[in-house]
Amino acid sequence: MAEQHNSYKIKVWRQANANAKGGFKNYKLDGVSTDMSFLEMIDMLNETLVRKGEDPISFDHDCREGICGACSMYINGHPHGMLEGVTTCQLHMRSFPNNTTITIEPWRAAAFPVIKDLTVNRSAFDRIIQSGGYVSVNTGNARDANEMPIPKEIADEAFEAAACIGCGACVAACKNASAMLFVSAKVSQLALLPQGKAEAQKRAENMVAQMDEEGFGSCTNTGACSAECPKLIGQEHIARLNREYLTAKAGSDFVK
Amino acid sequence: MSELNSKIPEGSIGEKWDKHKFNIRLVNPANKRKYTIIVVGTGLAGAAAAASLAELGYNVKAFTFHDSPRRAHSIAAQGGINAAKNYQNDGDSVYRLFYDTVKGGDYRSREGNVHRLAQVSVNIIDQCVAQGVPFAREYGGMLDNRSFGGALVSRTFYAKGQTGQQLLLGAYSALSRQVATGKVEMFTRTEMLDIVKIDGKAKGIITRNLVTGEIESHAGHAVLLCTGGYSNVFFLSTNAMACNATAAWRAHKKGAYFANPCYTQIHPTCIPVSGDHQSKLTLMSESLRNDGRVWVPRNPEDKNKKPSEIAEKDRFYYLEEKYPTFGNLVPRDVASRNAKYVCDEGLGVGATGKAVYLDFRDAIKRDGQSRVADKYGNLFDMYKQITHEDPYKVPMKIYPAPHYTMGGLWVDYNLMTNVDGLYALGEANFSDHGANRLGASALMQGLADGYFVAPYTVGDFLATQPYKTEDTSHQAFTQAKQEIEARIKKVMSINGKQTPDEIHKKLGRIMWEYCGMSRNAEGLKLARVEVQKLREEFWNDVKVVGTENQLNAELEKALRIADFLELGELMILDAHNRNESCGGHFREEYEINGEAKRDDENYSYVAAWEFPKNSTGEMMTGDPVLHKEELVFENVKLTQRSYK
Numbered sequence: 001m002a003e004q005h006n007s008y009k010i011k012v013w014r015q016a017n018a019n020a021k022g023g024f025k026n027y028k029l030d031g032v033s034t035d036m037s038f039l040e041m042i043d044m045l046n047e048t049l050v051r052k053g054e055d056p057i058s059f060d061h062d063c064r065e066g067i068c069g070a071c072s073m074y075i076n077g078h079p080h081g082m083l084e085g086v087t088t089c090q091l092h093m094r095s096f097p098n099n100t101t102i103t104i105e106p107w108r109a110a111a112f113p114v115i116k117d118l119t120v121n122r123s124a125f126d127r128i129i130q131s132g133g134y135v136s137v138n139t140g141n142a143r144d145a146n147e148m149p150i151p152k153e154i155a156d157e158a159f160e161a162a163a164c165i166g167c168g169a170c171v172a173a174c175k176n177a178s179a180m181l182f183v184s185a186k187v188s189q190l191a192l193l194p195q196g197k198a199e200a201q202k203r204a205e206n207m208v209a210q211m212d213e214e215g216f217g218s219c220t221n222t223g224a225c226s227a228e229c230p231k232l233i234g235q236e237h238i239a240r241l242n243r244e245y246l247t248a249k250a251g252s253d254f255v256k
Numbered sequence: 257m258s259e260l261n262s263k264i265p266e267g268s269i270g271e272k273w274d275k276h277k278f279n280i281r282l283v284n285p286a287n288k289r290k291y292t293i294i295v296v297g298t299g300l301a302g303a304a305a306a307a308s309l310a311e312l313g314y315n316v317k318a319f320t321f322h323d324s325p326r327r328a329h330s331i332a333a334q335g336g337i338n339a340a341k342n343y344q345n346d347g348d349s350v351y352r353l354f355y356d357t358v359k360g361g362d363y364r365s366r367e368g369n370v371h372r373l374a375q376v377s378v379n380i381i382d383q384c385v386a387q388g389v390p391f392a393r394e395y396g397g398m399l400d401n402r403s404f405g406g407a408l409v410s411r412t413f414y415a416k417g418q419t420g421q422q423l424l425l426g427a428y429s430a431l432s433r434q435v436a437t438g439k440v441e442m443f444t445r446t447e448m449l450d451i452v453k454i455d456g457k458a459k460g461i462i463t464r465n466l467v468t469g470e471i472e473s474h475a476g477h478a479v480l481l482c483t484g485g486y487s488n489v490f491f492l493s494t495n496a497m498a499c500n501a502t503a504a505w506r507a508h509k510k511g512a513y514f515a516n517p518c519y520t521q522i523h524p525t526c527i528p529v530s531g532d533h534q535s536k537l538t539l540m541s542e543s544l545r546n547d548g549r550v551w552v553p554r555n556p557e558d559k560n561k562k563p564s565e566i567a568e569k570d571r572f573y574y575l576e577e578k579y580p581t582f583g584n585l586v587p588r589d590v591a592s593r594n595a596k597y598v599c600d601e602g603l604g605v606g607a608t609g610k611a612v613y614l615d616f617r618d619a620i621k622r623d624g625q626s627r628v629a630d631k632y633g634n635l636f637d638m639y640k641q642i643t644h645e646d647p648y649k650v651p652m653k654i655y656p657a658p659h660y661t662m663g664g665l666w667v668d669y670n671l672m673t674n675v676d677g678l679y680a681l682g683e684a685n686f687s688d689h690g691a692n693r694l695g696a697s698a699l700m701q702g703l704a705d706g707y708f709v710a711p712y713t714v715g716d717f718l719a720t721q722p723y724k725t726e727d728t729s730h731q732a733f734t735q736a737k738q739e740i741e742a743r744i745k746k747v748m749s750i751n752g753k754q755t756p757d758e759i760h761k762k763l764g765r766i767m768w769e770y771c772g773m774s775r776n777a778e779g780l781k782l783a784r785v786e787v788q789k790l791r792e793e794f795w796n797d798v799k800v801v802g803t804e805n806q807l808n809a810e811l812e813k814a815l816r817i818a819d820f821l822e823l824g825e826l827m828i829l830d831a832h833n834r835n836e837s838c839g840g841h842f843r844e845e846y847e848i849n850g851e852a853k854r855d856d857e858n859y860s861y862v863a864a865w866e867f868p869k870n871s872t873g874e875m876m877t878g879d880p881v882l883h884k885e886e887l888v889f890e891n892v893k894l895t896q897r898s899y900k
Contacts, residue, residue: 003531017806036533037642043535043757050755050810055802058809060323062496064536066638067421068327090641115467116807123444126324130436134429135388139308139707142382146343149397159390159415162422166326195388 004034006098010045012057013105015114018121022114024103034094038081039064039071041093058117064089066230069165072172073118074105079169079228087167087230107168109177111215122168124214125182131210132203133186135195154192161189163231170225170233176217181225183207184241185233191244201248208245260513260864260885263668264368269354269891273372276669280712281719288313290723292476293714294461296448296503298325300420300427300699301682302482304706307430310439312711314718317474318431318440321447321466321498321812326428329484329496330702333420334541334635335404336412337699339377344401348409350374357697358892360406360587361662361690362839362852363860364519367891368669369687376708377700381413383707387426391415402546402631404695406587406899412696417541417635423699427706446472447812449743450506451479451678452736454726458678462736464744466812469805471737471744473728477721478677478714481507482706485661485683487520489820489827490772491764493658494526494539500816501823504665504684512673513864513883515666515686517823518831521693521840522773523659524591527642527652528611537657538642540614541635542695545584547619547628548652550575550591552603552612559605563613563651574598582899589692589840589852590899592656596773597850599655606653615651656773660698662689662840663830666864666885670713671705674864677717681705686862691839743874744804747814752797756813759794763787763817763824771828776844780832784825791821791875822876829880830863848896856894860887 007030015022029045036044039061046056062070071088075081081091096102104118112120162185170181187204190196196203219238226235265276283291291314295306298320306318322328340353353374358365381399385391391413392400401410415422434440443463450462452473460475486501487493508514525540553559554572574594576583584591595612598604605611620628625648629636636647643653665673665680667687672679682702689697726732770783794817802808836859837843837852846853862885868878 033531033533035530037535040533040535044533047755047757050799050801053799053801056810058807062322062327062498063329063332064497065332065538066641067332067418068322068329068496070323070327085637086641090638092641092644094644119807122323126326126432126435126442126444129429130432134433135386136433137383137386137430138311139304139383139430139711140379142379142386145341145381145385145391146398150393151397152393152395155390155393155397158388159392159422162388162390162415162425163418165421166324189390190388193388193390195386 004098005031006034006093006096008032008096008099009101011101011103012118014057014117017116018113032093034092036093037064037089038075038091038093039089058119060119061089066090067165069167072107072120072167072169074107074172076103079107079172080230085230085232107172109171109216111177111179112168112171124216125166125168127214128179128183128207128210129186132199132206135190136199148194150193158189158192161185161192161233161237164233165231167230169228169230171216173224173228174217175222175224176220178219178225179211179216180219180238180241181229181233183211184237187244188237188240191240200244204241204244205248260666260674260883261668262366262885263670264366265669269367269371272368273375277712280716283715283719285313287723289315291315291718292317294474294476294479295319295482296461296480297328297482297484298428298431299328299330299482299484299682300424300702301684301706302328302480303424303427303431304703305480305482305681305710306440307427307434308707308711309714310434310437312715316434316440317443317476319443319446319448319463321445323444325431325442325444326425328424329499330424330699331421332496333699334417334539335543336402336414336419336696337380337423338404338411338696339381339413339700340374340411341378341381343399344410346409348411352409353377353411355892356407357688357694358690359897360692360694362692362854362897363690363856363889363892363894364838364887365688365690366887367889372709373688373701373704376704379708380700380703384423384426387429389415389422389426402543403585405542405545405585405591406694412543414543417543417632420699423703427703448503449740449815450736451510452732453510453675454730454732457676459726460728460733462740467807469808471741473733473737475726475728475733477718477725478679480679480681480710480714481665481684482681483684485664486820486823487658487661489763489824490658490767491760492529492534492537494523494537497536500819502816502819504680505819505823507665507673507675507678509867510675511867512675512678513666513866514663514826515862515864516663516830517827517865518771518834518841519662519691519839520658521588521660521662522592522656524588524595524656525614525654526657526659527639528606528608528655538638539657539659540639540652540654542588544614544632544635547631548584548614548616549573549618550584550612550614552598552605556602559603559609563615572598572603579899586899587692587694592773593842593850595656611653611655613651614654616647617651620648660693662686662691662693666862670716671710672713672717679710679714681710691841744811744815746874747798747811747818748800748804750796750798750800752799754793754797755799756810756817759790759798760813760817760820762790763821766790767824767827771831774842774844775831777832780828784828787821787825787828794818794821795875825876826865826880830865833863833882834859851896861885862887
């Protein structure tokens with residue numbers, strides 16, 4: 001498709017800080033190249049705001065290659081926009097018809113409070129990982145990497161789970177703002193691998209407990225999280241988390 | 257300090273590190289908790305160092321400007337990590353990895369450091385597997401390998417095209433475990449803006465809380481900068497948007513020497529620039545050159561034909577023809593330079609004529625689409641998303657782009673800068689890659705420094721330091737804090753006409769034009785004046801909106817650009833000083849049949865620059881002072897590099 005220049009109405013959530021009352025604001029933007037990425041369109045809008053002396057729209061972003069997980073916009077009713085398996089930074093303006101309105105909101109979840117405009121605080125995810133999302137192995141402890149063969153199918157499945165970028169789209173997509181997909185991806189990755197087995201049940205319990213403490217909602221197996229996940233992390237990981245968690249509850253000494 | 261002492265241990269190359277580890281002073285486990293170590297940056301080097309030091313019992317304060325340590329740009333590394341495991345039984349060894357890396361770096365790195373890197377490479381893979389990093393495996397359950405440029409063995413471990421992500425998440429998990437134990441205090445959305453020196457030693461840092469704008473001081477017994485490289489000086493690069501040189505540059509202004517700033521890596525396989533709106537460039541992993549074939553039409557008149565309509569005999573597989581031994585897997589500097597040559601000759605393809613094909617037709621025919629998708633699926637998807645072309649059907653179009661910087665803060669064998677107690681790890685230092693880094697070696701170096709080098713060498717230094725150290729009430733902290741506050745006030749008050757990005761783009765154009773893939777004395781002279789002028793422009797005409805007491809991305813950008821504007825000049829000076837071509841530093845005056853022509857007699861040294869002594873105020877003025885560290889080669893014979 002040859003490059004075109006389009007016009008859009010951008011309807012975006014503005015909120016000065018965590019305590020301020022936010023609201024939508026409309027901007028008109030012309031001359032948007034269809035080759036631009038979505039974030040380059042926001043850059044362009046921000047440059048026009050800055051030149052007018054206005055505060056630019058705050059948003060998290062960094063690698064712009066779909067892997068760091070920083071970008072987090074709720075675009076036209078979908079986290080990371082409407083394309084399957086794509087982050088906001090990899091979304092391109094050719095996907096948006098000329099002369100339409102684009103609505104942009106921050107992730108909305110009690111556990112992800114707004115810091116400013118589209119920037120939210122996702123440190124709850126870090127605290128969940130700190131509660132058990134690791135194998136307890138000190139540097140220098142390791143045996144030879146090929147000492148323990150791991151079937152390719154298992155390694156591949158662990159990889160699929162480990163591909164989670166921690167962006168929070170699953171939470172934003174969920175009507176209950178549940179973090180089950182995020183938690184399950186880590187629990188599942190480490191439960192599949194022999195290295196993670198020793199702590200598997202304790203890990204499941206502790207991470208679920210931390211998830212609850214952070215104020216994420218309950219999972220009702222609707223599946224919106226997987227449908228909107230930019231890395232297409234599937235529901236089977238939630239099933240595995242449930243299995244690990246129930247086994248732990250039934251048989252372990254760590255039950256809280 | 258004038259003499260640079262690299263502190264390379266005595267002994268044969270294979271014994272140096274082991275001997276050194278034995279000679280290192282130790283800190284009693286019970287006393288480790290009396291020391292605090294500041295780690296800036298949480299990429300591979302930073303997260304690995306912070307976690308490993310905390311495991312040993314030290315108190316660690318770790319800092320990142322991201323919202324989470326997991327976002328560091330190490331995460332975007334695609335292709336893999338080298339290790340001399342010889343699992344493929346194809347003749348690899350620690351010595352071969354060492355040799356390939358020294359040769360790949362065009363004989364401008366330190367033998368001692370590189371050999372240590374090759375030695376610990378094997379431990380890295382073990383450690384990562386133990387953490388649960390899901391590397392690619394063969395059906396029998398063993399780890400799989402692939403090849404990368406500059407090597408004739410398969411020693412690269414990988415996790416699809418997301419190796420950096422998996423390694424970083426491994427280091428992040430180790431770091432998170434230490435945060436939970438309380439041994440690491442983690443500061444997110446906190447950017448380091450200066451280091452604090454007391455009696456010549458690094459004793460702490462000044463930071464800005466990016467959410468509240470508050471300027472804060474942190475004291476410790478040692479400071480580790482793990483803050484990455486400076487490719488964003490070009491504005492357009494494959495680095496993430498926030499990658500910057502500020503931490504390293506502020507350390508430089510406080511006395512740390514900056515080594516070989518002109519050694520920049522222009523990566524051969526990136527998606528070409530498409531327009532002025534572009535904010536960054538995207539890499540397509542070097543691993544693609546395992547299966548993709550690089551070519552351009554042999555006849556300029558075929559340029560606008562569809563690639564499928566160009567007959568086999570009319571395709572110029574220039575790397576395979578010129579370098580039959582290494583073919584498409586020549587090192588990055590060689591591949592980039594040759595892409596430039598064919599485009600300069602008018603054979604380039606695409607709308608701008610600045611692109612070459614990377615073609616998977618033959619690999620798909622040979623192995624089937626699903627096998628190719630299995631290896632490179634995410635890269636193909638990313639390419640399609642950005643360019644709107646399907647690389648399974650038409651060849652990718654690629655062109656070189658700034659990607660990595662081999663130069664960085666000068667460090668000795670212990671990774672300590674010339675400032676006592678100040679260390680630089682990973683891409684932030686200069687030590688292992690010479691004038692050109694081989695693919696899959698950045699992840700190796702970041703993790704080597706963080707997991708297996710710094711935990712030993714930092715202890716060696718701390719063992720000589722008193723437990724009691726100055727706290728942040730010391731006058732040096734208050735003064736540094738005031739200086740930073742004044743600098744921010746000054747930037748905010750200029751209220752000129754140009755946005756930080758506009759000035760950054762101008763800087764990028766100057767650097768790319770004169771100090772990019774090829775350089776010459778005339779252009780470099782001109783460029784220095786241009787950068788100086790642009791710096792004036794910045795301090796008189798930049799426009800930063802908002803206030804300093806809030807989340808303010810414009811202010812963050814402006815402060816980083818102010819430092820890039822000084823570093824850019826140093827890169828130019830270094831490139832001008834080095835009257836030879838080597839690796840990624842290509843001076844048009846010094847070439848032999850299109851290849852880099854080194855001058856070992858006069859330039860076999862590390863150029864370590866000292867910030868101009870007479871510089872006053874905010875802006876760099878005057879000439880930096882050059883200190884030379886002669887490179888000694890006892891094992892590898894210096895020859896004209898050949899990949900033919």
